[in-house]
Amino acid sequence: MRVLLASRGSRGDIEPLAGLAARLTAKNAEVTIAAPPDPEFTDLAARADARHLPVDAPIRQMVQSIAKGTGPSMHQHIREILASHGPAFTAVAEEGCDAFVATGLFPVVATAQAVAERYGIPFASAALQPTTLPSHTQRPFPMPGWPLPEDLDNRALWEWDKQKMQAIFGEPVNAYRESIGLPPTEDVRTRTLTDHRWLATDPVLSPWEPTDLIDVVQTGAWILPDERPLPADLEAFLDAGEPPVYIGFGSIPVRDAEDAARAVVESVRAHGRRAVLSRGWARLAPIDDRDDCFVIDEVNQQALFPRVAAIVHHGGAGTTHTATRSGTPQVVVPQIVDQPYWAGRVAELGIGARHDGPVPTTETLTAALATALDPETGRRAAELGPKIRTDGADTAADLVLNMTA
Known part of the structure; x- marks a missing residue:
């Protein structure tokens, strides 16, 4: 056929x-x-x-x-x-x-x-x-x-x-x-x-x-099952400390990549966490030379997401499914089309936070991450993950x- x-x-x-x-x-x-x-x-x-x-x-x-x-x-x-x-x-x-x-x-x-x-x-x-x-x-x-x-x-x-x-x-x-x-x-x-x-x-x-x-x-x-190994340098970063927070906006070119990168990195640091920053089409980049932020290009999210503390993303259907299946709490910063729907579903299920609006600031993301990193949110996310078909x-x-x- x-x-x-x-x-x-x-x-x-x-x-x-x-x-x-x-x-x-x-x-x-x-x-x-x-x-x-x-x-x-x-x-x-x-x-x-x-x-x-x-x-x-x-x-x-x-x-x-x-x-x-x-x-x-x-x-x-x-x-x-x-x-x-x-x-x-x-x-x-x-x-x-x-x-x-x-x-x-x-x-x-x-x-x-x-x-x-x-x-x-x-x-x-x-x-x-x-x-x-x-x-x-x-x-x-x-x-x-x-x-x-x-x-x-x-x-x-x-x-x-x-x-x-x-x-x-x-x-x-x-x-x-x-x-x-x-x-x-x-x-x-x-x-x-x-x-x-x-x-x-x-x-x-x-x-x-x-x-x-x-x-x-x-x-x-x-x-699509993904069996690709994570890059060795990313593995080393993951193993060097507590689980970091992943930030990536996939194929969405956010309005101001420099401001967005600053907001996400500073909000992660406000919680005493390290960051994995996905460059993506937004072209996110480090805001300084500190060693608590690791930048990646396209990698196996199915392997990475279960190893991070929270996932900050744009709310695309594929990313939301992968994040939910990983059992890791999320912060969704919706930009366009169906992304507000997925952000709403994450919040309704109690497995993460919906950011209010498409433009993140240090203050708004710090508050949203507080919800995602709450132990109760993590428990609900871990319980729901295995239920995803x-x-x-x-x-x-x-x-x-x-x-x-």
Whole structure:
């Protein structure tokens, strides 16, 4: 069986696909991961024994341009995605493919769905977090220029969301559909995402309440096992004293990296702790030459997180799952999109603290770390960690293999 897994985004969008790919290849499927051409995604595909199909420009380049305010307009970006991903997905379809699974940015999913429809290939849409799924218990995510009407209940808001999505994406998506011989759609959201979706989150960390607005299958998180050893110098630092505090914001370019680094390091020192500072896309760097702060680039978080005293992070879905599974308390400093949701879940479960707002200061982080380092928080985190499922990718792989049954 040949399978295409597609997304466009940062590591948090692509690594779950690699987790799914690893289980599919273990079940003798041939898997192609369509993702940006960044070298880290080639490495992820290789770890999953899958083929990496590079599509469009590097995502790091795009994210940094958006952070600087120099990126393309939303309408331009939509058209660029359709133009770059359409031929790539078509080539895979014409080579022979048995199933398409897409997640991430809506235009990517729309392109994958249209190509799958054109060639009669079974298609599935997956979400890596629940906030984009219609539900009577939550409101749609607002988009720039489209504030949510205040006078509508949740059900009516999701109907309004259909109109919003049609207004934003309908014209370019329908133009693409017609260019490959498909009829236009008057409900681009449902046509693209379908009314039956997969949710790749853990049911303990992120419980889904069934709703009559959509049919959702919650598989559990798609985790790529990581057996890589930690670097020797990091091992030496960990062994040289009490467990340090980890700080990293992953693929998020924070607003002022120098101020953020100062805030996190000073707050850790206020608690008499050492720090492991992950450079990441925020380009965090040491604030002085003291030996209580160790700087790392990308490492095996599955191996590192159980060995630290607390984890300060941005609240991406993947990092939150890994941190929770480690049994280590967290401080979440949410920046964008679904990150406030994950910060809220960490606080509600009592396994860490939610920072108030995206800009950390020494004072606010010192207070949040006090909550995370409290022994009771640590006890709850340690109790919850083993309850996080690790079979989500296997469950999803079986769903993929049954798509053509």
